[in-house]
Structures are given as C-alpha cells and as structure tokens.
Amino acid sequence: MKKQDAMNRDPIATARTLSEAVPYLQRYDQATVVVKFGGNAMGDDAAMDTFARDIVLMQQVGVNPVVVHGGGPMINEMLDQLGIKSDFVRGKRVTDAATVRVVEMVLSGLVNKRIVQAINGQGGKAVGLSGKDANLMICDQTNPDLGFVGTPVEVNTEVLRHLHKAEMIPVVAPLGMGRNGETFNVNGDTAAGAIAAALKADRLLLLTDVSGVKDASGQVVTELTPQQIIELTEQGVIAGGMIPKTETALDAIAGGVRAVVILDGRAPNACLLELFTEHGAGSLIRTPR
Template identity: 75%
Template sequence: MKKRDPMKSDWIATAKTLNAALPYLQRYDGATVVIKLGGHAMGSDEGMESFARDVVFMQQTGVNPVIVHGGGPQINAMLERLDITSEFVRGKRVTDKATVEVVEMVLSGLINKKLVQAINAAGGDVVRAVGLSGKDANLMVCEQTDPSLGFVGTPVAFNPEFLRSLHAAEIIPVIAPIGAGRNGETFNVNGDTAAGAIAASLRADRLLLLTDVAGVRDAGGDVVTELSPDQILAMIDDGTIAGGMIPKVETALSAIESGVRAAVILDGRAANACLLELYTDHGAGSIIRNPR
C-alpha cells in the first residue's frame, strides 16, 4: 500500500491559495503601490523581516512598490537620549534646528537603512532596494507649514519620474519623509502626508497606510471594511472618526481626490497584511475609494 504523505494536505492548501490569488496577481501586474510603514508598525525585527518578504513578493509578482516610512517612537527615544526638550504648540511638536537634525539622522539614517537592509536580505541577488529621502533628486520639495512649528514642511513639488526610473531598473525605493526647502532648508514631513503626496504624484493604484490599528471603526467599534469619501466625511462630522485617525483618513481622501484609485488603512503589525489586502477576497483593514 502506498504510504500517505502527512504534508500532502498542506501542499494542496497552498496550491489552492495560490490559485485563488491568480486573479489578483494579474490585477496588480504593473501597478504602483505606495506603502506607508508607521513607526509603531516597525516594533520588532521579526515584523520588519516579514514586511520585507512581503515587499519582495510584491515586486517579484509585477507590482511596483514604493515604501515611505515613519519613525515617531524612534525619534522620541533619540531626543530623550540626547536630552533635547521639545516645545509644543496646539499639541504639535515644534521642530527647531536641533530637533530637525535628530529627525533627519533617525529617519534617513537608522530607520531607512535598516529597512533597506531587510528588503535586500529578503530579496537575495534578485531584488534590490535603495534608501532615499525627499531631498534626493528633489524628490519632495516643501514649504514651511506653519512658522510657529519651525521646520515642519508641506510637500509642494515632486519628481515622480525619478521613482519611475528606479522601477524601470527593478529597484525598490525606500523613502524617509524629509523634504528639501527651496532655500536649502531641511523639513520634517508627516509620514502619512508624505506617502499620500507621493502616491498622488505617481497616480498610484493603491496607497496602503500601515499603522497600529485594524482600520476605521464605526460607532459600535467594528472595523468598516469599505468606505466612500462621503461616508468618511460624515463619520468625521458626527465624531465617529476622531483623534489620530482624522489625519490618516484626510491623507486618504486627498490622495483619492488627486488620482489614487484607493487607499487602505490597515494594521501593519499583522502578519502579511499587505499580501492579504492585495491578493485575497477579504482584504485587510478599511479600503476608502469612490463608489464603483
């Protein structure tokens, strides 16, 4: 009698999963997907390695990924180590000259290169990533957002052709949200804002905002899987969407208005979150798009 392989059922399940993913693999072939990885979503080396493998998989199946990362917790830790005290205006940190130097050091140095290294390690000799900030190739030129906040910038001009040239060379760009001023300034840019603006400049198919929450919740606390811009505005008006979720959904709305097909807010700490969103029926988190 032929001996049954106990692993056969696992192989069959894997084959079925790949078969079910085929329409989505075809759907996103050649698509540009901008992914914002929040600082809280980079909480462990294992999580970063898992994210890196997902990005490599996406690139190898025809997606053009652009990674924009944050680093708020890491910046706070470094400011504390250096005994640099921050001032706050209306609840927002004032980024003075000393602070912006630390921000650039942490984002463009420590975090950016760690993430690039993780993607390159996952990609072996096949996939390459390169670390950038908005100052490289005038990728993201900024104006001062509010003089009272110091060196905090709002993106006003972009160089999407530079990113397209990297994709043509099969290189994954990993971008720190540091912007260049027209007069030589260095500006700290909110990571979500930077990701949304870059996605808009590329007319990306998807903007994935990876954070530390499962998505947009309704009044009962349940995650809403699909929302229109009008529904988002109504939920802001009635207070259902509040606090730190407001700037995230505003980023999503702005990106959609500028030509991005859809934005998704999802939990970056969940295993394979990006793959679940792109390549499965149920997706992950909350997708925001115009009604079809």
C-alpha cells in the same frame, strides 16, 4: 496517519491559495503601490523581516512598490539621549533647528537603512533616499509655530520611476527640501499620500496600529466612500489619530490615487492579504464606481 494527512493538506492548501490569487496577481501586474510603514512593526525584527518579504514578493509578481516610512519612536529615543526637549502642537512635532538635524539623522540614517537592509536581506534590491534627493519633495513651511515642519507642494517622481525601471524598490524617508534650501520634517502619512498622488498610484496602503476605520459601534468598516469619511468625522466617530490618516486618504484620492486602504500593519502579511486575496484587510476608501 493523522500527521501524514496534515502534511499532505498543507501543499494542497498552498496550491489552492496560489490558484485563487491569480486574478489578483493579474490585476496588480505593473501597478504602483505606495506603502506607508511605521508603528510597532518597525521595532520588531521578526515583523520587519515579514514586511520586507512581502514587499519583495510584491515586486517579483509585477507590482511597483514604493515604501515611505516614519520613525517617531526612534526620533523620541534619540532626542531623549541627547537631552533635546521636543514639544507637540495638535499631534505634530515642533521642529527647531536642533531637532531637525536629529530627525534627519534618524530617518535618513538609522531607520531608512534598516528597512533597506531588511528588504535586501530578503532578496530584493532596495534603495534608500529622502524627499531631499533629486528634489523628490519640495515643501512649504506648514506653520511657523511648528518650526521646520513642511507640507509637500511639489513632488518630482522621476527618480522613483527610474528606480522602478531598474527593478529597484525605493524606500523614502519623509524629509523635504524648502525653496531656500531648508530641511523640513514631513509627517509620514502626508509624505506617502503626496507621493502616491504624484505617481497616480493604484493603491496607497497606510499601515497603522489599528485594524481600520471603525463605525459608531466599534466595528471595522471594510469599505467607505470619501463622503462617508467626511460624515463620520463630522459625527465625531472618526477622531484622534485616525483623523490625519483619513485626511491623507481623502487628499490622495482627490489627487488621483485609485483607492486607499487603512490596515493593521501588525497583522502578518497584511499587504499580501489586502492585494492578493478576496477578503482584503482593513478599510478600503475609494470613490463610488
């Protein structure tokens, strides 16, 4: 009897969840959402499939998703296999001519196509491209000391809009084209922020390996303003690897993105929880309304 009760409750709970999601489904109908995907989930087949299923569901309920991915661990593994030494300056990879060839091979090939395959395997229609395709991201060199590392200065979103009109999901590798034809390695968060700003996206979701922005007591702050981000950074509360993510968030908001969410990509269905439930996930950053 107890087993039967549990079975009866599951459909009821599912129906209730769907009913409660209706206002959020309406809210995000035809909204553009840029998702930065990276971290541990990229190396886990089960997590990859869950992520891909979430992206497909987002599109099927009317969202226009753009996936921008990283691939640092995979790049490191390939460089090690090839015996190419890689140095870092302030957390950014020094990218010489040999390294940038490996970066392009791994990001545009191995990583990008794996994500595309996962999305297509869940019933979606994903198309992989890099920032070099259709001049999506034109970059300037970030710092001569870093070599072929670029900062996006021009983002041409026409190809992304065409893919959305064709009901396809763009999956973008963070590589850019220089004005003289150079290939530049672009930080994944930076690329996602630049693309989101150019699209005037409703949301930029930065999936990471932590649960969000934390205050001085170590508790996740569920909603912050850009000014609070600046203050927490000046106080040293926001530090280390969280600084580039919050800087990306501030730049994206200044560029026209409605809100940025930093959330734990390891949590099952993190994107769906953030978009389609009352509770959300992670830390929401936006200007005061």
